Amino acid sequence: MSLSDIEVTAFVGPAGTGKSHRATMVARQNGIDVIIDDGLVISRGRILAGRSAKSEINRLRAIKRAIFEYPEHRDEVANYLSKNSPAKLMILATSDGMIDKITGRLGLNHPVRTISITDVSSPEEIEAALRERKEKKQHVVPAAKAQIQQNFAGKLVSQIRGFFKGREKDESRNTIVKPLFSFNGRVTIGSDAILEMTRKLLELRNHVRKIRDIDIETDEDKISLSVELDLNLSGMSALSIAKTLQRKLRMGLSYFTGMEIRQVNIRVNEIFL
Numbered sequence: 420m421s422l423s424d425i426e427v428t429a430f431v432g433p434a435g436t437g438k439s440h441r442a443t444m445v446a447r448q449n450g451i452d453v454i455i456d457d458g459l460v461i462s463r464g465r466i467l468a469g470r471s472a473k474s475e476i477n478r479l480r481a482i483k484r485a486i487f488e489y490p491e492h493r494d495e496v497a498n499y500l501s502k503n504s505p506a507k508l509m510i511l512a513t514s515d516g517m518i519d520k521i522t523g524r525l526g527l528n529h530p531v532r533t534i535s536i537t538d539v540s541s542p543e544e545i546e547a548a549l550r551e552r553k554e555k556k557q558h559v560v561p562a563a564k565a566q567i568q569q570n571f572a573g574k575l576v577s578q579i580r581g582f583f584k585g586r587e588k589d590e591s592r593n594t595i596v597k598p599l600f601s602f603n604g605r606v607t608i609g610s611d612a613i614l615e616m617t618r619k620l621l622e623l624r625n626h627v628r629k630i631r632d633i634d635i636e637t638d639e640d641k642i643s644l645s646v647e648l649d650l651n652l653s654g655m656s657a658l659s660i661a662k663t664l665q666r667k668l669r670m671g672l673s674y675f676t677g678m679e680i681r682q683v684n685i686r687v688n689e690i691f692l
Contacts, residue, residue: 432536435552439559453505468499473598477677
């Protein structure tokens with residue numbers, strides 16, 4: 420079997436309406452063993468591949484993780500599905516557009532059916548789920564506690580029973596987590612903050628003798644960076660040092676800001692032996 424043989428079902432509803440809480444029940448009712456939810460491949464309460472979007476440090480990175488925008492994450496999940504090829508697969512998403520992004524990036528077929536959260540939950544249940552999300556900032560992951568502890572970097576809150584008791588011990592359990600990005604208010608990262616982060620990252624490197632100029636361009640969640648430097652060679656070539664600085668700046672800025680680093684240009688003004 421290949422990815423083109425997998426029958427895809429979409430389970431769609433706005434964020435916080437209880438999709439993850441209902442996921443195991445909906446999958447069982449439709450004869451589906453494997454679920455994709457927020458970047459994870461899950462079956463019978465076990466995480467088989469991927470990384471949870473709820474483990475990210477901010478909402479922007481969580482969204483990117485959920486739609487498999489990071490190449491290593493996408494390749495891991497696509498390779499797992501290609502090697503194991505479940506006959507049926509259910510994808511949880513907030514919209515049809517999100518479903519299209521996920522299936523496109525993973526190389527999966529378009530869904531043969533779409534199930535809405537309103538098909539399986541009453542208006543009162545959806546309202547209660549939304550209120551719980553808003554007040555407590557808690558999210559449900561359709562996997563057992565032990566699985567989440569290995570995968571999730573945020574705050575583990577508690578564990579709840581699912582809707583069906585399966586043959587496997589962990590199949591009937593969901594886990595409630597509190598992601599790191601669940602906070603009130605809005606966060607804006609200005610160019611001055613990115614400039615100071617860049618300067619600090621460069622000052623940590625012994626080969627940087629002097630920072631001549633730093634130019635930053637931001638476009639929504641993307642950063643383009645150009646730096647002009649004087650370098651101390653200290654047994655390394657200027658090219659090797661510049662490549663190392665590129666890599667360190669890309670990793671550091673991506674980690675601290677959660678933004679995509681489009682390019683890092685290094686210009687060497689002077690070198691000192």
